[in-house]
Amino acid sequence: MTQKITGAQALIRALELENVDTIFGLPGGCILPAYDPLLDSPIRHILVRHEQGAGHMAEGYAHVTGRPGVAMVTSGPAATNMVTPLCDAYMDSIPMICITGQVPTTAIGTDAFQECDTVGITRSVTKHNELIMSADDVPLMVRQAFHIATTGRPGPVLLDLPKDVLQNSMTWHWPSDEEVLDSLPGYKPVSKGHPRMIKEAARMILDAKQPILYAGGGILKARAADALRELAELIDTPVVTTLMARGAFPDDHPLCLGMPGMHGNATAITAMQKSDLLITLGARFDDRITGKVATFAPDAKIIHVDIDPAEQGKVRRPDVPIVGDCRLVIEEIIKAIKDLLNGGEKQQDISAWKSRVSGWREQFPLYYPTNEPGEALKPQYCLEQLRDGAPEGTILCSGVGQHQMWSSQYWKFNEPYTWVNSGGLGTMGFSVPAAIGAKVGRPDRTVWAVDGDGCFQMTAQELVTASVERIPIKVAILNNSYLGMVRQWQEMFYEERYSEVYLSPELPDFVKWAESMGCIGIRVESPEEVQPAIEKANSIDDRSVVVEFRVDAGEKVFPMVPAGFSNDDVLLHPDQNNRREFLR
Amino acid sequence: MSTNSYASSHPAHHILSVLVQNRPGVLARVSGLFARRGYNIFSLAVAPTEDPMLSRITIVVDVESAPLEQVVKQLFKLVDVVKISELDPRRSVERELLMATVRVPAEDRGQVVELTNIFEGKILAVGVEAITVSLDGSPDKLDDFEELLRGYGIVELQRTGRVALPKLDKEARLKAVKHGKAS
Known part of the structure; x- marks a missing residue:
């Protein structure tokens, strides 16, 4: 009818x-x-x-x-x-x-x-x-x-x-x-990889002496985290997870090297740089990953799995391009590798490579100088405490800037879909509304938004939405009174000429603002207050909580590959620079 | 500036024949993509095809602005784009239409008429001090004609941009005929 x-x-x-x-x-x-x-x-x-x-x-x-x-x-x-x-x-x-x-x-x-x-x-x-x-x-x-x-x-x-x-x-x-x-004759996305390319990829993987799995956001989109883990364990190969792929491979897995790129850790950056095979899965050779493209991973052959054909060869020409869904392709590659192994082929011995990688990890852990009594609070310390106090399965959202990089660096992402951030566009103000959306999608989870004072002021009004709609999230503002990442660039690349980056140490009053929006507001100014404040925030689940951490404005994000620099020239924290020679 | 002769004289130009769904805004999507990705369009011709649901956009691409492969791949991501063929200028037939109004006094008009006849063009309109002619043919031929007209003083000139189709494979066609198939 x-x-x-x-x-x-x-x-x-x-x-x-x-x-x-x-x-x-x-x-x-x-x-x-x-x-x-x-x-x-x-x-x-x-x-x-x-x-x-x-x-x-x-x-x-x-x-x-x-x-x-x-x-x-x-x-x-x-x-x-x-x-x-x-x-x-x-x-x-x-x-x-x-x-x-x-x-x-x-x-x-x-x-x-x-x-x-x-x-x-x-x-x-x-x-x-x-x-x-x-x-x-x-x-x-x-x-x-x-x-x-x-x-x-x-x-x-x-x-x-x-x-x-x-x-x-x-x-x-x-x-x-x-x-x-x-009705869509022009829309036919490819999901199955080309069988010949998959075979070629499998052979190349077994022949590699210094392979790295380069996992991008496509792993999460394709729901391929389990497949990735199976592949990594099968070929016993270290994995780097890009900013968009944090959580796609567990940070506590011995093969996980963490984030590469502009503010990646020295091991992940260098392992890609020295690798002879980048097994690229749902990643797109973003400029934040490659640094200066001409000198990026110069000796690496490239397997590039991506569902978007336009990503193949856009930045780096792949030796083996595979257009397809990451999960399906990885599963096929696993099968092809197993076939080769069952047929008597052997994987190259990569133990020397792995021990080299382990050496870098020992020499170059993430580092920041710890608080001396009376000194300003370190933002990295706040993040470590947030991480350690977070209930199992916490979802972390972030804005864009220094706090985003520290979040990605210091959090331990052991589960996919627990990290929400604005990677490509770099949208300041993303975190509070994104956290609200995340909490609506996963009401069973604790959702923390880590934000900067600059970002927070762009979209904070959505905490009114959160209160009225009863969507309790938690916000950690790392308040350094600056547009911190811009300040860092001005310090490092503009001779400390600070132009329009100083916000205000007193305005707005974040605690009052939070309270006016129906949230609990907490201010933290010294290291001793950090843990109790986080405990208190985690214990409240009937309304949103905003914790303002007054942090050291001088703290910079390291390591750093400045824009246009080669990944070979990654800037380490000054206190680690004496070990630089180990990065060979 | 005589940019018009560039594509036909330049050996590296590429012709993309893009079959799109005949829908509002599709040209804006295609041209917008070129602008957004920093590719230059040299010429563009659009019209419906034998299937009224589809239009064909013939684009001559300035390949120095970007690798053709990226252009094609990005274009193909547009939902309204059904098919893209790259036509090799050596293996395709190309046609274009030119119309020009030339200032010429009555006593010299005969020269322009003669020139137009040599090129097998047409006289479209005649005025006291000017004449409008048209010529269709290969873009090279149009370039030559345009160059010669220039000497008389062109008042207005319009070219359509080229349209192209692949050359027919003669062997395959003969084979098809032998096997009793017409297509």
């Missing part, structure tokens, strides 16, 4: 059928019709205080659940406020659906109130976007959007819905999988 409903009802019904349980959003003029059927829907709506917050919440939700996060806002300024989260999700391959209202089709192009060219503006920051011109198209477009957002290399998809399209009536029809695929 055919049934007439409105475009708006079709939209909400389609979202329900796509198993959406939560929408992060904020209503306004043109999206109003969609908010009415929402009242009768089981979908939970979380009313944000700024549209950007809705976008980052959707990202945080997607990060930890693997399901697309959904944000819904109105036209014009609401749509432009979504540009940052869309771009962030695009850069980090986060599945996300963004629904925007639009002026009625009859008003499009007339510079109507709150009109903007949303699909035009968001074209280059979405995997795909569509302006829906007929209510009849709503179900198919929604299905297409979820299909595109979650398959291949995941990413954000935006649907722009004019008000009259939402109001018009349509005949409900839920398209089949086949109809969806037929």
